[in-house]
Structure formats: C-alpha cells, structure tokens
Amino acid sequence: MKKTILLGDSITEWNPLKDNNIINMGVAGDTTRDIFWRIDEVKSIEAEKVIFMAGINDILMNFSFEKTCNFYKKIVSSLNESFDEIILIAILPALGDDKLDINILQVNSFIKSLAKENNLIFLDLSKLFFNDEGSLMISLYTDGLHLSSLGYKYLNRELLKII
Secondary structure: OOOEEEEEOHHHHOOOOOOOOEEEEEOOOOOHHHHHHOHHHHHOOOOOEEEEEOOHHHHHOOOOHHHHHHHHHHHHHHHHOOOOEEEEEOOOOOOOOHHHHHHHHHHHHHHHHHHHHOOOEEEOOHHHHEOOOOOEOHHHEOOOOOEOHHHHHHHHHHHHHHO
16 A cells, blocks of 8 residues: 555544554644645655645634635645645534534535646545434534544545545
8 A cells, every 4th residue: 555644634633543554644723824834844755645634724713715725725736746646625514603614615615626627536525424414413523623533433434445
C-alpha cells in the first residue's frame, strides 16, 4: 500500500485510524489559512495521496466565504504540485443553527466545484451522519461537531475504501 496523508483539523487529528501507510497531519483548531501556512511541511512528506477535509473552523471563526475559498484554492494548487492523487472531503454536518447548515452547504458546493475543475475526487459523506428522518445522529458526535468512536467508525469505513 502506498502512503496516504490525512490533512485537516481536529476531526482529522483525533481520528483513531492507525496504519503504517497513513500519516495523520490533522491539527486541532486549524483553519484553511493555518493549513496553507504549513503546506510546505505537508509537501515534504513522501506520499502518493492526500485526503483533505477542512473548513468547519473557518465557518465557526466567521471567515468570509471568499477567504475560505481562496485558501482552499491555494492549498489544492500547492498539493497538486507534489501528490499523485488528492481527495477532497466535504465538511461533515454539525449540530447548529440554520446559518451553520447553510454555510457548510455553501462551502461544500465550492469544494465540489473545485474538485471538478482540478479533476480531483470529491467525497461527500454527509448522508452517513443523518438518520432516515433527516436528523443528525447525535450518537456519532461527542459535542455536535467532533466525532464519537462510532462516528469515526462510519467515517473510517468510507476512508478505507479510498486509501
């Protein structure tokens, strides 16, 4: 198996997925700006694939949509210089108000279009976190934002399909 980097924020950092071929480069609290600032460190690692999921902290810190999009573009452009395969994962749903939901959907729509423009894989796992009635499954979260061990089982089942 080739080496894969998991790149993102706390949801990535706290992922219990362990494998000699997986390099976890998640940092709790990171925004897309923070990830861009450390992109050279990411690019210095010998790996073939990057799985990138971030953006919820941008929303929670009231970054403008444009600012988040600009950093996403810079990150993807930089990753494209060094890695054979880049997979963009949609921001996972979180427990919050309608404004949070709308912002997540808006950024995810942008991420999907960015993936398409750059011939990258886009993976939206949101549906896994809702029940049949369309409600967020709280058992998959510790606090409505971060995943519980069961939430990571759902996430990692899908990640292992693409690693």
